[in-house]
Amino acid sequence: MSDEKKTVREEKLLRLKEDLNINPYPARCLESMSIDEIRDAGETEDNIVASGRLTGKREHGKTVFADLRDGTGSIQLYLGRKVLSDRDWSVLNLLDLGDIVQVKGSVFTTRTGELTVKCEGMELLSKSLKQLPVVKVDAEGVAHDEVTDRDFLYRHRCVDLQVNRDSLDRFVKRSRIISALRSYLDSIGFLEVETPVLQPLYGGAAAEPFETMYGSMNQQFYLRIATELYLKRLIAGGIDRVYELGKDFRNEGIDRTHSPEFTQLELYEAYADYSVMMNRFEDMFCAAAEVAGHGDSFVYQGENIDITPPFRRTGFLDSLRKASGEDLFSWEIEDLRRLIDKNGIITQADDRITMLDKLFDHYVARRIQQPTFVIDYPEELSPLAKRKEGASGVTERFEVFIAGLELANAFSEQNNPVLQRKILKEQADASMHRKGELDEDFLYALETGIPPTGGMGIGVDRLVMILTDTGKIRDTILFPHLRRNDQ
RNA sequence: GAGCCGCUAGCUCAGUUGGCAGAGCAUCUGACUUUUAAUCAGAGGGUCGGGGGUUCGAUUCCCCCGCGGCUCACCA
Numbered sequence: 423m424s425d426e427k428k429t430v431r432e433e434k435l436l437r438l439k440e441d442l443n444i445n446p447y448p449a450r451c452l453e454s455m456s457i458d459e460i461r462d463a464g465e466t467e468d469n470i471v472a473s474g475r476l477t478g479k480r481e482h483g484k485t486v487f488a489d490l491r492d493g494t495g496s497i498q499l500y501l502g503r504k505v506l507s508d509r510d511w512s513v514l515n516l517l518d519l520g521d522i523v524q525v526k527g528s529v530f531t532t533r534t535g536e537l538t539v540k541c542e543g544m545e546l547l548s549k550s551l552k553q554l555p556v557v558k559v560d561a562e563g564v565a566h567d568e569v570t571d572r573d574f575l576y577r578h579r580c581v582d583l584q585v586n587r588d589s590l591d592r593f594v595k596r597s598r599i600i601s602a603l604r605s606y607l608d609s610i611g612f613l614e615v616e617t618p619v620l621q622p623l624y625g626g627a628a629a630e631p632f633e634t635m636y637g638s639m640n641q642q643f644y645l646r647i648a649t650e651l652y653l654k655r656l657i658a659g660g661i662d663r664v665y666e667l668g669k670d671f672r673n674e675g676i677d678r679t680h681s682p683e684f685t686q687l688e689l690y691e692a693y694a695d696y697s698v699m700m701n702r703f704e705d706m707f708c709a710a711a712e713v714a715g716h717g718d719s720f721v722y723q724g725e726n727i728d729i730t731p732p733f734r735r736t737g738f739l740d741s742l743r744k745a746s747g748e749d750l751f752s753w754e755i756e757d758l759r760r761l762i763d764k765n766g767i768i769t770q771a772d773d774r775i776t777m778l779d780k781l782f783d784h785y786v787a788r789r790i791q792q793p794t795f796v797i798d799y800p801e802e803l804s805p806l807a808k809r810k811e812g813a814s815g816v817t818e819r820f821e822v823f824i825a826g827l828e829l830a831n832a833f834s835e836q837n838n839p840v841l842q843r844k845i846l847k848e849q850a851d852a853s854m855h856r857k858g859e860l861d862e863d864f865l866y867a868l869e870t871g872i873p874p875t876g877g878m879g880i881g882v883d884r885l886v887m888i889l890t891d892t893g894k895i896r897d898t899i900l901f902p903h904l905r906r907n908d909q
Numbered sequence: 910g911a912g913c914c915g916c917u918a919g920c921u922c923a924g925u926u927g928g929c930a931g932a933g934c935a936u937c938u939g940a941c942u943u944u945u946a947a948u949c950a951g952a953g954g955g956u957c958g959g960g961g962g963u964u965c966g967a968u969u970c971c972c973c974c975g976c977g978g979c980u981c982a983c984c985a
Contacts, residue, residue: 430936430937431936478945478946480944480945480947480948481941481944481947482941482942482943482944482947482948483940483941483942484941484942485941485942485943485944486944487943487944487945487947489945498944498945500943500944502942502943503942504942518936519935532943532944532945533943533944534943534944534945536943536944536945538943552919553919553920553935553936554919554920554935555919555920555921555934555935556919556920556934556935556946557920557921557934557946558934558945558946559946560945560946561945561946564946565946566921566933566934566946567920567921567922567933567934567935567946568920568921569920569921570920570921571916571920571921571977572977572978573916573976573977573978574920574977576977585920627984627985628984628985629984629985630983630984672984673984674983674984675910675981675982675983675984677980677981677982677984678979680983680984768981768982769982769983770982770983775985776985779985799985802985803985804985805985806985807985819985821985831985849985904976904977905975905976905977906976907958907975907976907977
């Protein structure tokens with residue numbers, strides 16, 4: 423061991439152990455009430471037990487006021503020289519902010535109107551050796567010295583959750599939103615399943631995969647970019663309502679709305695189509711909004727969002743035509759390029775359909791504020807969707823946009839195995855990476871026959887962004903990826 | 910992957926036109942029996958992200974590197 427100087431807290435730890443014969447990390451403690459329960463119960467002469475982290479300490483000679491916080495809330499402690507035993511008073515003097523303690527006592531209201539535990543006994547449950555940032559909130563509710571260093575907070579989420587109240591609230595809501603999605607699907611007969619994260623072939627979306635060497639198989643595997651092709655195998659297997667809620671991985675850029683590791687909900691429903699998926703989306707979105715504490719509307723990044731169903735519907739080509747004032751779908755590639763340049767859109771797109779998609783993003787998608795189903799996408803953009811009957815070149819597909827964010831993507835699934843094989847073959851031939859490889863197992867499943875099916879993918883992190891008024895996807899993810907910082 | 914910005918005490922930040930590095934909160938000592946951003950008096954605390962260069966002297970100027978932030982690109 424080194425002979426480095428002990429920190430103040432390490433000294434206190436030693437004094438607790440040697441001078442006071444206290445175990446600073448006991449294995450057991452008394453059962454205690456949660457702090458919100460204590461608050462609900464109000465004043466009482468009875469002895470209650472409360473446990474939590476010491477987050478504030480105001481010393482007044484023979485009296486100390488402190489703040490105790492657990493996962494449910496915070497309450498003030500009153501610690502008096504005359505009330506506490508000599509031993510507890512000595513322990514108190516060796517406590518630091520951040521220590522975890524248990525107190526026993528009655529509950530009263532101070533003359534300033536603060537509900538307070540009058541402590542008669544106190545036990546140290548765990549000594550904190552790190553001096554954490556102290557965030558104080560004044561009478562107007564303004565937080566002082568709030569920790570803002572993103573790097574620090576992402577690397578030490580435990581600190582973020584302790585000192586930044588907003589952060590904890592956001593992740594609690596995230597959890598509740600996910601529960602609400604599951605409850606909805608479970609309640610109408612959907613079966614939750616788990617499909618492989620490591621896949622010998624990847625598919626179901628157009629994205630760069632993460633690659634990994636599978637040692638005992640002696641083969642290259644990929645982290646999934648979507649669960650689609652496996653869930654449809656289950657539809658073929660007769661699981662008529664199926665969903666998976668889990669991580670997908672796309673080896674692409676990180677920005678405000680993209681995380682390479684993200685959470686997606688994919689659901690498939692046999693004997694349904696994309697219009698049923700619209701209803702499912704509305705139902706789930708409203709259920710999630712409710713558990714996030716919202717009514718018919720809420721504010722996202724300063725904009726009021728009205729979530730009263732039904733949500734607006736607009737055609738992909740119609741909306742593009744209206745917004746641009748031109749029938750872009752019939753334009754030649756040179757003219758599209760000129761329009762893209764004129765609008766200052768920076769893109770490497772060189773084919774007609776990608777250019778149209780870029781123009782759609784520019785003219786329509788990013789300007790959509792209120793919940794909107796953009797329906798009937800061009801078939802070139804939608805290889806896994808069924809073509810719309812009676813309309814040429816479009817598919818039964820929609821995406822949901824709210825506040826300029828793409829939240830969901832759904833379609834009436836292509837269940838014609840002959841057409842599907844043809845489309846995937848053309849796509850594979852055109853791709854540099856896939857080298858013409860088709861997912862034959864998936865096609866086999868289609869060839870055994872699957873019913874008409876509606877399917878949908880929902881970006882869960884983005885849903886949480888919208889419902890918690892969060893501007894960056896990273897802030898909805900507990901442990902976003904960071905480079906190692908070994909210094 | 911590109912451009913711009915940042916990195917100073919545990920936290921929030923100031924500052925040095927190149928000359929022993931500052932504040933508030935936190936910490937430590939003392940005072941105080943109902944405070945709540947408690948107050949008052951005093952004290953300690955820094956490899957100024959890392960490495961190199963210029964210079965009598967660099968935390969400050971220059972170069973390289975690391976990490977982060979913002980914008981953009983990639984992302985059916």
